[in-house]
Amino acid sequence: MSAVAVKREELESLGVQVLTISVDSKFSHKIWQEEELSKMVPGGVPYPMLSDPGGKIGRLYGVYDEELGVNVRGRFIIDPDGVIQAMEVLTPPVGRNVSEMLRQVRAFQHTRETGEVMPSGWTPGKKTLKPGPDLVGHVWEIWKPDMAFD
């Protein structure tokens, strides 16, 4: 959560609202913020920290683990129409990659604005493709697999 918090300005400039959610109570969120998060990031986590007792919302999103009694690490990118554009789910031991989340947000915003599509490994500034009849069978001429890597 603190890794997402340090990217506050970047997320704001992209017009992204972050919502964090766990089965903990709002009281627990308050203490976590005051006792720990605020020591990791100045001001703590600046996003609403939602409480999902019993994993009711987690179940709705397919991320509630009945045995563990917690929501696993599920991350959903939702567009301005309320449509899920991306989802990633990890088991608890491994944290997420915030830079990859930001890259995906930028890519989905770009395709929404331009209709262009982003090949594998796209980052801002890299080649995009314009879908259409002329491109069918000709992607190989303008895009090579090694372009997917930095």
Added chain:
Amino acid sequence: MEVMCGKTAPDFEAPAYLEGKFTNIKLSDYRGKWVVLCFYPGDFTFV
């Protein structure tokens, strides 16, 4: 309702803590904005 890429995110309302205050958050109140919804196992966990 099944959660899937390209489909509408299920709406929900939940109590929340935000910068010193308690509030209620409804997902559909954010229509018109990009939202990143992050589930995590629990407060005070290590990663």
